[in-house]
Amino acid sequence: MKIGSVIKKCRKLRNMTQLQVSALADVSESYLSLIEKDKRQPTLSNLESIADALQIPVSILVFLAAKQESISEITDTQIESLTKTIYSMIEA
Structure with a gap:
C-alpha cells in the first residue's frame, strides 16, 4: 500500500475530513488530496504534520505503507494480523 492510501484510510477511520x-x-486541502491519491509524495516534515493531525505515529503510517516483502523478519500472516490490529486501534 502507498503512504497516501494509508493516510486516507486512517483519516476515514478517524472520521476526519x-x-x-x-x-x-x-x-493545503488540495495538496493533501494529491497525497491521498498517491499523486504526490509528502515531505518528511509534511508527513510528520499529517501524522500529528491524525494522532498516529509516523512509524505506524510507514509500517502500514510498507510492502510486505520488505518486512522479511515476520510472516505475511503476522503482518496481516498486525495491520488489522493497528487499523482497529486507530478506529477506536
Whole structure:
C-alpha cells in the first residue's frame, strides 16, 4: 500500500475530513488530496504534520505503507494480523 492510501484510510477511520486534517497539519486541502491519491509524495516534515493531525505515529503510517516483502523478519500472516490490529486501534 502507498503512504497516501494509508493516510486516507486512517483519516476515514478517524472520521476526519480532508479539510480538518489539512488545517491541523498546516497543508493545503488540495495538496493533501494529491497525497491521498498517491499523486504526490509528502515531505518528511509534511508527513510528520499529517501524522500529528491524525494522532498516529509516523512509524505506524510507514509500517502500514510498507510492502510486505520488505518486512522479511515476520510472516505475511503476522503482518496481516498486525495491520488489522493497528487499523482497529486507530478506529477506536
